[in-house]
Amino acid sequence: MVNAWLGRGINFGNALDALGDGPELALDERHFDELAKAGFDTVRLPVRWSAHAEALPPYSIDPAFFQRVDAGVGAALGRGLQVVVNVHHYHELCTAPDEHLPRFLALWRQIASRYADHSGRLCFELLNEPRGHLTADRWNAVLAEALAVVRDTNPERTVIIGPAEMNSPDALPALAVPDDDHLIATMHYYAPFEFTHQGAGWVPGAERWLGRTWGDTADENAVRDDLAKVAAWGRKQRLPLFIGEFGAFSEADMSSRARWTAFVRAEAERLGMSWAYWEFGTDFGAFDLELAAWREPLRQALLDDRDPTAGIPR
Ligand code: BGC
Numbered sequence: 001m002v003n004a005w006l007g008r009g010i011n012f013g014n015a016l017d018a019l020g021d022g023p024e025l026a027l028d029e030r031h032f033d034e035l036a037k038a039g040f041d042t043v044r045l046p047v048r049w050s051a052h053a054e055a056l057p058p059y060s061i062d063p064a065f066f067q068r069v070d071a072g073v074g075a076a077l078g079r080g081l082q083v084v085v086n087v088h089h090y091h092e093l094c095t096a097p098d099e100h101l102p103r104f105l106a107l108w109r110q111i112a113s114r115y116a117d118h119s120g121r122l123c124f125e126l127l128n129e130p131r132g133h134l135t136a137d138r139w140n141a142v143l144a145e146a147l148a149v150v151r152d153t154n155p156e157r158t159v160i161i162g163p164a165e166m167n168s169p170d171a172l173p174a175l176a177v178p179d180d181d182h183l184i185a186t187m188h189y190y191a192p193f194e195f196t197h198q199g200a201g202w203v204p205g206a207e208r209w210l211g212r213t214w215g216d217t218a219d220e221n222a223v224r225d226d227l228a229k230v231a232a233w234g235r236k237q238r239l240p241l242f243i244g245e246f247g248a249f250s251e252a253d254m255s256s257r258a259r260w261t262a263f264v265r266a267e268a269e270r271l272g273m274s275w276a277y278w279e280f281g282t283d284f285g286a287f288d289l290e291l292a293a294w295r296e297p298l299r300q301a302l303l304d305d306r307d308p309t310a311g312i313p314r
Pocket of ligand 1: 017128129245278
């Protein structure tokens with residue numbers, strides 16, 4: 001079962017998806033070694049294809065950039081990991097879907113044919129966090145078209161689809177699930193946002209949330225309720241579920257971050273969901289690049305096999 005293989009994952013965020021105005025992760029073979037050694041099953045590789053392709057037809061992807069993605073995919077597959085490749089930060093598509101749809105489809109045509117012969121451990125995720133003018137209705141139509149393009153060359157590859165409203169779990173009920181036997185549904189979990197995004201420079205007003213901790217019974221119940229709703233939707237749709245991103249920003253206190261991470265992970269696993277932590281080595285980082293070492297409380301929260309919530313001080 002592909003979803004079970006996805007199991008425990010981590011995002012190589014701010015690498016091939018970098019916006020150029022924040023911290024960046026240089027993809028390095030050694031990072032893949034660290035993941036595999038630590039016990040992760042999956043790498044989610046966000047890719048900002050739209051910044052590396054022609055603006056006009058045939059919208060060719062820059063060959064040198066394609067090779068960088070190939071290297072990431074190869075590094076993951078070569079270590080026996082699963083790898084999820086997506087289209088990340090295509091904001092122009094969300095702002096002007098009609099204008100950008102042909103380009104979006106052309107990107108997928110190129111990506112899908114490039115990797116058509118790759119292992120089934122490579123999964124495609126159609127679009128990270130649709131938003132703006134990609135409302136649920138519009139996104140449902142765009143998603144169906146993109147899936148059809150992928151299916152032309154990859155009839156059985158696992159494809160991951162997520163809802164509008166930035167992959168919010170609340171938007172799952174509005175997701176129209178195509179009739180297809182090789183789909184996994186995804187959503188992103190960052191609740192409570194005031195905790196996970198405290199101090200995040202790209203969120204207006206986030207400095208007001210600094211100091212917010214996490215971990216009382218009401219906090220836990222809220223996560224339990226949120227994920228139970230997601231699981232119920234998945235059962236109704238008969239779709240496996242993958243939490244493609246969850247994490248708490250580095251400005252939150254480490255013990256709350258570890259508690260939240262452990263709790264979300266434990267609930268996800270109890271409900272049979274696979275997951276990928278946001279992210280490896282930058283501003284949510286589970287790995288400290290300077291020390292070349294895992295941040296132990298986060299590593300334990302993500303990977304320890306005993307109850308990950310046990311023994312974490314409140
Ligand atoms: C975005 C990142 C952001 C993260 C948490 C991701 O989808 O690509 O830029 O740091 O979500 O907000």
